[in-house]
Amino acid sequence: MRFVFKTSYVQDLGLFRDEVQRNWYVALLGGLLVLPLLVPTYLVDVSLVLIYGLAGLSLMVLAGYTGLVSLGHAAFLGIGAYAHVYFTQNLGLPWVVAVGLAAATTAVAGVLVGLPALRMTGVYLTIATLAFALIIQEIFVQWERVTGGLKGKAVDRPVIFGVPFSTDVAFYFLCVAVLMGGLWLTTNVLRSPTGRAWVAIRDSEIAAQSLGVNLAAYKTLAFAYSAALMGIAGALFAHKVGFLAPDIFSVLLSIQFLLMVVVGGLGSLHGAIFGAVFVAMLPVAISQARDSLPVWFGAAAGVFGKGAGDAVYLGVERLVKQPGLEPGIFGLILVLFILFEPLGIYGRWLKLRIFFSTFPLYKRATFKRQKAYMRSERLR
Amino acid sequence: MTFFKADGLAINFGGIRALDGVSFELEPGQVFTIIGPNGAGKTTIFNLVSRLYDPSAGTIVFRDEDITRVPAHEIARRGIARTFQNIELFEHATVLQNLLLGRHAHKRSRFVEELLFLPRVRTLELEHREAVEKVIDFLDLQPHRDSLIANLPYGVRKVVEMARALCTQPTLLLLDEPSSGLNVEETDDMAFWIQDIRTLLGITVLMVEHDMRLVSAVSDRVLALNYGRPIAVGNAREVQEHPEVVKAYLGG
Numbered sequence: 001m002r003f004v005f006k007t008s009y010v011q012d013l014g015l016f017r018d019e020v021q022r023n024w025y026v027a028l029l030g031g032l033l034v035l036p037l038l039v040p041t042y043l044v045d046v047s048l049v050l051i052y053g054l055a056g057l058s059l060m061v062l063a064g065y066t067g068l069v070s071l072g073h074a075a076f077l078g079i080g081a082y083a084h085v086y087f088t089q090n091l092g093l094p095w096v097v098a099v100g101l102a103a104a105t106t107a108v109a110g111v112l113v114g115l116p117a118l119r120m121t122g123v124y125l126t127i128a129t130l131a132f133a134l135i136i137q138e139i140f141v142q143w144e145r146v147t148g149g150l151k152g153k154a155v156d157r158p159v160i161f162g163v164p165f166s167t168d169v170a171f172y173f174l175c176v177a178v179l180m181g182g183l184w185l186t187t188n189v190l191r192s193p194t195g196r197a198w199v200a201i202r203d204s205e206i207a208a209q210s211l212g213v214n215l216a217a218y219k220t221l222a223f224a225y226s227a228a229l230m231g232i233a234g235a236l237f238a239h240k241v242g243f244l245a246p247d248i249f250s251v252l253l254s255i256q257f258l259l260m261v262v263v264g265g266l267g268s269l270h271g272a273i274f275g276a277v278f279v280a281m282l283p284v285a286i287s288q289a290r291d292s293l294p295v296w297f298g299a300a301a302g303v304f305g306k307g308a309g310d311a312v313y314l315g316v317e318r319l320v321k322q323p324g325l326e327p328g329i330f331g332l333i334l335v336l337f338i339l340f341e342p343l344g345i346y347g348r349w350l351k352l353r354i355f356f357s358t359f360p361l362y363k364r365a366t367f368k369r370q371k372a373y374m375r376s377e378r379l380r
Numbered sequence: 381m382t383f384f385k386a387d388g389l390a391i392n393f394g395g396i397r398a399l400d401g402v403s404f405e406l407e408p409g410q411v412f413t414i415i416g417p418n419g420a421g422k423t424t425i426f427n428l429v430s431r432l433y434d435p436s437a438g439t440i441v442f443r444d445e446d447i448t449r450v451p452a453h454e455i456a457r458r459g460i461a462r463t464f465q466n467i468e469l470f471e472h473a474t475v476l477q478n479l480l481l482g483r484h485a486h487k488r489s490r491f492v493e494e495l496l497f498l499p500r501v502r503t504l505e506l507e508h509r510e511a512v513e514k515v516i517d518f519l520d521l522q523p524h525r526d527s528l529i530a531n532l533p534y535g536v537r538k539v540v541e542m543a544r545a546l547c548t549q550p551t552l553l554l555l556d557e558p559s560s561g562l563n564v565e566e567t568d569d570m571a572f573w574i575q576d577i578r579t580l581l582g583i584t585v586l587m588v589e590h591d592m593r594l595v596s597a598v599s600d601r602v603l604a605l606n607y608g609r610p611i612a613v614g615n616a617r618e619v620q621e622h623p624e625v626v627k628a629y630l631g632g
Contacts, residue, residue, distance in 0.1 A: 009509045012476070013502060185495050192494035192501055193480075193487045193508075200470050200481050207468035210430050211548060212456035212485035221491065267472060 002357065015187055032176050036169045042284070043168045044240075049280040050175035051236045054182050056260045056272030058229035061186060063258070064266040065195065066222040067202030069122075072113065072129035073257045075136035076227045078249030080106045080234020082140065082147050085155050085244060090146070095160045103231040109136075110227025114220040133254055140246035152245035155238045165239075175236055182229055186269065189225070198222055259330065263337050265346030274345040282333075283326060290320045382441050383408045383584065384552060389428055389438035390608075398424050399608040402438070406552070411578055411585045411598050415619070416605035417628055422588040423465055424608075426554050429586070430462050431455050442552065456485035461550035463541045465557045465588075469529045475540050476525050479515060482547025483508040515546045518581075519573065535566045542573070546581070553577065555587040559594050571597045592620065604628070 004011070004018045016022040036043055055077060063069045083105040087098035113132050117125050140147045147153060157166045158174065165171050189195045197218045200208035209215055238244055256279055264275025298313030341347050355362045384406040391399045399421045406412050414422045427433045429440060431452040439448045442458060450458065461482075470478050486508070489501045516522055519539055524532060529540065538561065545553055558574065559567040571594050577583050578598075589595050595602060595616055602619040604612040612622035619625055 009506055009513075010502075012509070013505055188497040189491075189494050192497065192505070193484060193489060194491055194494050196473075196477055196481050197484060199473050199477070200484075203470035203472060204468040206432065207464065207470070208481075209452045210432070210456060210462055211481055211544070212453050212487075213481075214451075214453045 013191065015184075029180075036172060040169075043172050045280065045284050047168070047172045047175045047236075047240055049277050050172075050179045051233050051240055052257075052260065052276035052280045053179050053273045054233035054236070055230060055257055056264060056276045057179075057182050057186055057269065058226045058233060059257050059261050060264075060266075060269060060272040061189075061198070061229070062222055062226040063261055064268070064271065065190065065202060066198040066219065068117070068219065068222065069126045069258070070129040070226075071126050071251065071254045071258060072131075072133035072136070073226075073230055074249045074251065074253035075133040076106050076109060076230035077234040077237060077253070078136060078140055078244075078246075079109050079227075080231030081238035081244055081249075082153075082234075083231065084235035085153060085238050086146050089156060095158055099232055099235045102235050103228040106231030106234065107224040107228040110223040110225075110230075111220055113227075114223030117223065118216050118219055130251065130254070133249075133251060137246055137249055140249065147246070148244070150246065152243055155242050155244060158239050171239065178232060178236060182232065183269065186229070190269075194218070194221065256330075259334055263334060263344050265344030268346045270349065271344050271346040274349070278345060282330065286326055286329065293320050381444055383443060384586075385441045386425070386429070387439050387441070389425065389435050389440070391424060391428065391433060391435050397608055399428070399435075402605070402608070402610055404603050404610070404613065406584055406586060407600075408551075408584055409578060409582060410600045411574060411587065413587045413589055413595050413599040413602045413616075414605060415589065415592075415595060415602060415625075419607075420605040420628075421608040422605060423556055425605075426462060426556055426586075426588065429455075429554060430460065456548050456550075459549075459551040460554065461545035461548040461552075462554035463538075463545050463556055463558065465560065467534075467537050467541055469537055469541055469544070471530045472528065474526050474528055475521060475532070476512065478529060478540060478544050479512040479547050480508055482515075482544040483511060485548050486511075511549070512547055515543045518546070518576075519543045534561050535563070538562060538566075538570075539573075546577070546583075550583060552584045552586060555585060555589075557588055557590065559589060559591045567591060567594055570594065574598045592616075596620075 002020065006012070011018075016025065035046065039046070055073065058076070059070065059073050062073075080102045084098050084102035087093045087101050088095060091098075093101070113129060117128055120128055141149055143149070144151075157164060158171070159165070160174075165174050190198075197208065197213045200211065200213055201215060201218060201222075205215060241248065260275035260279045261272060262275070263278055264273070265271030294313050294317035297316040298309045301312035302309030337344060343350070382405070385403075386405075387403050389399050389402040390397065402421070402425065404412070414425060416422050424433065428435050431447070431450060431454075435448065439446055441447070442460065445458070447455070447458060470481065473481075489504050493501050516525060519542065521536075521539065521543055524536055524540070529537060532540070538558065542555070542558065545555075555574070558570050562570060574585060574587070574594075575598055578585055585598075587599070599616050602612075602614065602616050603610055604619050604622065604625045606624070606628040611624040611628060612619045614622070
């Protein structure tokens with residue numbers, strides 16, 4: 001077990017807890033840099049993880065830190081994507097300017113959603129954002145001059161300062177850079193008074209108010225910042241998918257984003273990233289399993305004779321080729337997490353870390369929750 | 381100069397008149413206590429002063445300014461801080477973060493500066509930290525600095541909430557039942573702290589309290605309420621012996 005010895009207030013202001021933690025993150029960055037050499041075939045999927053990471057960051061600020069659960073974040077992603085493509089391809093603006101404008105456009109949309117949302121709390125707010133997402137999706141369909149309507153719109157590869165990012169590797173590094181930027185900005189806000197005010201609103205609006213937090217202003221700000229991040233994610237997403245159509249930005253995608261932050265672990269930036277890895281990689285894992293599971297099971301049953309092997313192969317293949325398997329597994333995992341690990345993957349990760357740092361003295365009771373009746377402990 | 385004056389405060393909840401013509405005045409540096417049976421309207425007065433409720437009639441004047449219509453989030457900046465009867469701390473944050481939130485009224489950094497965490501934000505954060513550490517030393521909260529509120533026992537939470545209110549550097553502190561849920565020893569500590577807050581920090585205290593021992597120990601003036609109406613005002617002994625007060629508590 002390692003304890004940080006604090007001798008100065010400055011230590012509490014750092015980006016990292018101590019040098020050891022910083023070194024781990026440097027190692028992680030190193031890992032990301034050599035990743036294209038290790039898994040060249042999956043690089044496109046990894047880029048999607050990074051884009052989803054940005055999206056998770058966005059929803060984490062709103063749902064995990066400010067306590068405003070939104071089911072409309074796919075709409076913000078869509079606004080960012082369409083705006084970015086419109087600015088680069090129809091208006092011919094430079095890439096960086098277009099991304100900035102896309103972020104600004106989504107931020108304005110965020111404020112517009114945020115304003116009426118100020119009077120609503122909890123599930124009513126969630127439903128309002130859901131309605132917003134449906135309206136926006138309809139606008140994507142109808143506003144053909146900008147969005148191309150149902151015919152869709154092809155997206156070029158990004159060209160930044162005259163440098164084309166046409167290969168998968170180049171695009172991957174672009175995503176890494178943008179996600180790192182997003183993480184840095186978000187961490188900065190969260191360690192400043194504004195981030196604390198968001199947490200205050202999440203935990204007790206009434207106390208926040210009497211300490212001088214202007215609820216309306218800070219909720220709107222949270223919406224705007226979250227939407228802006230989503231807008232940037234949308235710009236990258238547009239390049240990733242290469243073709244924009246309104247049905248991409250459906251409610252289902254919003255639910256996936258929400259799943260991401262809940263499964264990752266609400267209230268931690270780690271959670272957003274873990275959740276993104278999970279949500280973006282699960283379909284890849286499932287499609288892999290679809291191909292390899294029947295073979296494996298067939299081979300395993302093959303020791304009892306060829307007939308048994310073939311029968312098992314066909315049976316397992318029928319099972320895994322069932323349509324609707326993917327959403328089913330998603331749903332099952334979400335339910336299991338809510339039941340057994342409310343802190344999500346991040347909570348699991350914390351336990352694992354403490355297990356190894358206190359080994360062999362780890363006791364399960366460390367995380368055992370008492371049955372509690374105080375308001376605070378009913379929250380989660 | 382008027383330091384604090386409530387004049388003819390009244391509020392209705394539906395057909396119920398929760399407060400009716402309550403007037404009182406605070407001198408700077410006083411400990412002023414409001415007592416009364418359950419439902420007398422004590423906490424309602426607090427909610428009116430901290431502007432969570434709008435009064436149906438009457439005015440509140442603080443430091444020569446009419447604050448009757450000031451928005452709730454402006455109250456802290458005016459120098460009024462409060463605690464809550466049922467503890468309203470930010471449960472999933474550390475003690476330190478809670479106390480730093482007490483500094484919100486003194487926030488001077490802008491959002492864009494915070495995004496980039498400019499040196500100015502760092503300097504301001506260190507200033508806030510200094511102020512918070514003074515309060516931590518004052519209320520002996522050093523061992524709990526980095527604990528999550530959710531992991532703290534009730535008695536400590538009560539102190540943390542008071543500390544958070546002190547971090548706003550108020551001139552008027554509203555304490556809503558500071559001793560509720562505390563044992564005898566903790567209540568004694570609370571009495572000393574309230575006296576220190578008044579004499580060492582020079583903060584005026586307006587308090588709602590049921591524990592008459594604590595009330596007698598620290599109060600300069602006491603106001604007794606019943607059914608939203610003031611029935612007696614004076615020092616602790618006078619109010620306790622007032623026939624109307626005896627009647628309100630014991631019936632008859």
